[in-house]
Amino acid sequence: xxxSDKVIDHYSNPRNVGTLDKSKNNVGTGLVGAPECxxxxxxxxxxxxxxxxxxxxFKTFGCGSAIASSSLATEWLKGKTVDEALAIDxxxxxxxxxxxxxxxxxxxxxxxxxxxxxxxxxxKNGLEPLVEAKSHx
Amino acid sequence: MLKFPIYLDNNATTPMDPxxxxxxxxxxxxxxxxxxxxxxxxxxxxxxxxxxxREQIAALINCNPKELIFTSGATESDNLAIKGVFEMYASKGxxxxxxxxxxxxxxxTCKHIEKLGGQVTYLQVNSEGLIDLQELEAAITDKTIxxxxxxxxxxxxxxxxxxxxxxxxxxxGVLFFSDATQAVGKIPVDVEADGIDLMAFSGHKMYGPKGVxxxxxxxxxxxxxxxxxxxxxxxxxxxxxxxxxVPGIVGLGKxxxxxxxDMEADTARIVAMRDRLERELLxxxxxxxxxxxxxxxxxxxxxxxxxxxxxxxMMGVKDIAVSSGSACTSASLEPSYVLKAMGxxxxxxxxxxxxxxxxxxxxxxxxxxxxxxxxxxxxxxxLSPLWEMFKEGIDLDSVEWAEH
Ligand SMILES: Cc1ncc(COP(=O)(O)O)c(C=O)c1O
Ligand code: FES
Numbered sequence: 001x002x003x004s005d006k007v008i009d010h011y012s013n014p015r016n017v018g019t020l021d022k023s024k025n026n027v028g029t030g031l032v033g034a035p036e037c038x039x040x041x042x043x044x045x046x047x048x049x050x051x052x053x054x055x056x057x058f059k060t061f062g063c064g065s066a067i068a069s070s071s072l073a074t075e076w077l078k079g080k081t082v083d084e085a086l087a088i089d090x091x092x093x094x095x096x097x098x099x100x101x102x103x104x105x106x107x108x109x110x111x112x113x114x115x116x117x118x119x120x121x122x123x124k125n126g127l128e129p130l131v132e133a134k135s136h137x
Numbered sequence: 138m139l140k141f142p143i144y145l146d147n148n149a150t151t152p153m154d155p156x157x158x159x160x161x162x163x164x165x166x167x168x169x170x171x172x173x174x175x176x177x178x179x180x181x182x183x184x185x186x187x188x189x190x191r192e193q194i195a196a197l198i199n200c201n202p203k204e205l206i207f208t209s210g211a212t213e214s215d216n217l218a219i220k221g222v223f224e225m226y227a228s229k230g231x232x233x234x235x236x237x238x239x240x241x242x243x244x245x246t247c248k249h250i251e252k253l254g255g256q257v258t259y260l261q262v263n264s265e266g267l268i269d270l271q272e273l274e275a276a277i278t279d280k281t282i283x284x285x286x287x288x289x290x291x292x293x294x295x296x297x298x299x300x301x302x303x304x305x306x307x308x309x310g311v312l313f314f315s316d317a318t319q320a321v322g323k324i325p326v327d328v329e330a331d332g333i334d335l336m337a338f339s340g341h342k343m344y345g346p347k348g349v350x351x352x353x354x355x356x357x358x359x360x361x362x363x364x365x366x367x368x369x370x371x372x373x374x375x376x377x378x379x380x381x382x383v384p385g386i387v388g389l390g391k392x393x394x395x396x397x398x399d400m401e402a403d404t405a406r407i408v409a410m411r412d413r414l415e416r417e418l419l420x421x422x423x424x425x426x427x428x429x430x431x432x433x434x435x436x437x438x439x440x441x442x443x444x445x446x447x448x449x450x451m452m453g454v455k456d457i458a459v460s461s462g463s464a465c466t467s468a469s470l471e472p473s474y475v476l477k478a479m480g481x482x483x484x485x486x487x488x489x490x491x492x493x494x495x496x497x498x499x500x501x502x503x504x505x506x507x508x509x510x511x512x513x514x515x516x517x518x519x520l521s522p523l524w525e526m527f528k529e530g531i532d533l534d535s536v537e538w539a540e541h
Contacts, residue, residue, distance in 0.1 A: 003452070011452060017520055034538035035523060036483040038446055042522035059522040063448035067520060116539070 003064055004098035010068035015075050018057040020044040028121025030113040039066050039106070043073060043113035047121055051082045058113070065103040069093050069110035077114065082121070086130075088114055143457045143502045147493035148291050148319060148437055153388070154344040154496075160391040161346065164384040172381045173372060183383045190390025197393040198336070199327040200353055206373045207386050210350040211318040214337030215242040217352055217377065218314045221363025222283045222335070223250050226312070230280035234311075236260040236268050237478040238295075239287050243316055247285070256280065264480045265429035266295035270305065277309045284313045288320035288336075292462075292475040292491060293428030294437035296320065303332020312361060318342050318350075322396035323404070323434055328353055334361050340385065344496065345392030349385030352377075403496040408435045410503045411494055415440070417507045421514060423527070427476060427489060436494045439476075444524040445517040447487040453513030454490070457506050462489030 039062035174180025322343030369378025472486035
């Protein structure tokens with residue numbers, strides 16, 4: 001399996017690795033995947049009063065493409081509003097990282113993690129949860 | 138001077154020993170004769186070389202040179218042994234006993250036998266990869282014609298209780314075939330003392346060439362025969378047709394001779410390096426050695442690093458060439474069926490690495506591998522949400538994972 005330079009770059013120097021305080025009301029946490037599937041992604045966002053994502057962190061147990069997808073996602077999330085973040089599509093990640101077809105599901109996982117984090121944030125703040133995260137696998 | 142990547146995948150294949158290459162070279166050009174040509178010196182030279190190789194190999198496994206059938210490798214030998222016995226002994230019965238951790242060349246051949254109407258019992262192994270001898274004996278029926286149990290396992294290196302299996306087979310008048318591809322040339326293998334009736338092995342796992350192997354077929358007590366699986370000129374006592382691969386056979390012979398002469402010294406060095414590698418890596422938290430620690434091959438070590446994912450780990454250890462416990466060929470990762478058969482959970486199987494050392498492995502290479510792997514595991518754990526949860530004392534089995 002040959003990896004693109006961008007995947008290798010994110011894998012070697014992952015951005016925004018870490019943990020936000022999930023007990024805080026303005027922090028949304030998304031945990032997707034399962035250990036027996038070989039991939040678990042945790043993505044967190046911190047949101048200010050203007051619905052702008054001021055911080056994003058991730059930790060991923062998974063292949064290089066999954067690590068790169070989540071690392072890239074945190075980069076993209078910072079500075080976006082929650083609504084803008086909702087519009088991130090996994091195919092944009094595929095394109096940016098030049099993922100081969102067998103690695104598309106790694107990007108789907110990142111999109112799911114974003115949606116799950118936003119959902120968590122919404123529920124915590126008394127908003128309706130989103131209807132449906134894109135299903136995969 | 139280290140050359141990268143460092144090759145530590147010697148259970149997949151070994152580099153060829155330069156002494157083997159040297160022995161082979163004349164048989165590509167000067168002595169190109171067909172070993173079956175009886176009428177001229179070209180054929181005689183080839184036949185002589187083949188006969189000499191038979192002696193070199195026979196000395197390594199303690200058999201008669203006439204008991205060796207040359208093949209294209211262990212896959213063919215496995216097929217020939219199992220299918221050949223199934224056909225030859227059809228009037229005696231149709232039942233074969235094997236184990237779930239055998240190589241695919243054995244397992245898929247057994248599946249084929251089942252399609253042909255044969256009965257196959259697949260013995261389970263325990264968490265250390267060993268079969269249970271009582272279970273084996275209990276599985277024997279009056280229809281059983283063959284027990285097929287490998288010598289040393291290619292993934293974890295576990296060595297089965299071969300002599301006891303040989304004794305059980307003899308007691309019940311059942312033939313015993315062993316795929317000894319990983320064992321021959323690495324540990325003392327003696328078909329007489331071990332009570333083996335048929336045995337497969339391969340050149341490229343013992344510092345010889347690829348594309349050549351052999352099947353040992355006992356000629357006395359009992360006299361064993363296998364039905365040929367290819368029709369043709371009736372070479373190799375009618376059991377395997379096809380012009381002999383003379384350079385390959387010469388190489389296999391030379392490889393066998395070197396293994397016999399150097400085994401003790403090689404093993405001492407390899408075990409010392411293997412033990413050091415293991416000691417260092419097992420010092421890391423939550424790392425586990427897979428397979429029985431006593432009964433095993435000297436040159437392989439299979440270790441799981443919990444809370445890191447296999448493919449990510451492979452990417453992190455790109456300076457060394459090793460095998461991983463997961464074959465991630467598609468969206469669905471397939472954990473190793475050998476580790477699964479040993480009762481290991483999928484995630485632990487995914488995060489295992491197999492280190493295979495050889496007579497050419499150096500201390501410097503092992504040192505590098507140790508620090509390289511430690512660094513990658515540490516880094517990936519810092520990235521791993523599972524590691525963080527483990528450190529916080531969360532029981533991962535109690536977590537409700539998003540459906541997948
Ligand atoms: C135990 C075992 N049996 C059979 C084989 C197949 O050997 P060959 O490549 O010579 O066909 C291998 C090698 O992968 C092996 O390890
Ligand atoms: S996360 Fe499964 S292959 Fe990438």
